[in-house]
Amino acid sequence: MLTRLKNLTPSALKPFLLRQYLAHRAHYDLWSSYLSDYRQYKKYSSKDAGSKRTHENLSAMIFMEAHGLEKAFSLPDIRAGFGKGRIETLDKLLNLFRDSGFSMNELAIQKASSVLNEYLMY
Secondary structure: OHHHHHHHOOOOOHHHHHHHHHHHHHHHHHHHHHHHHHHHHHHHOOOOOOOOOOHHHHHHHHHHHHHHHHHHOOOOOOOOOOOHHHHHHHHHHHHHHHHOOOOOOOHHHHHHHHHHHHHHHO
């Protein structure tokens, strides 16, 4: 069937059809790659892991929130009440980590505890 279509197509039209096919094929390949990357991101991202909070995901999120607070201490002028949102998020993450039965004697937990103590002394 395909060879019959090729034979029936005028030769002047063949380059145009080839360009159209390749352009659409490139567009399809681009979207396929995008969707594949997006699915992997959703599956493995610590922020979007949903209810599948693994030990590694929680540790990474705790570390990230603690680092954000720690970085604020390096600023010259810290406003009153800075980091309130991060403190609340960090508290929720630490409670979730503890309630999940993970060991509280880890680097991320120690860092978070240290930063929270520093915040309380501020």
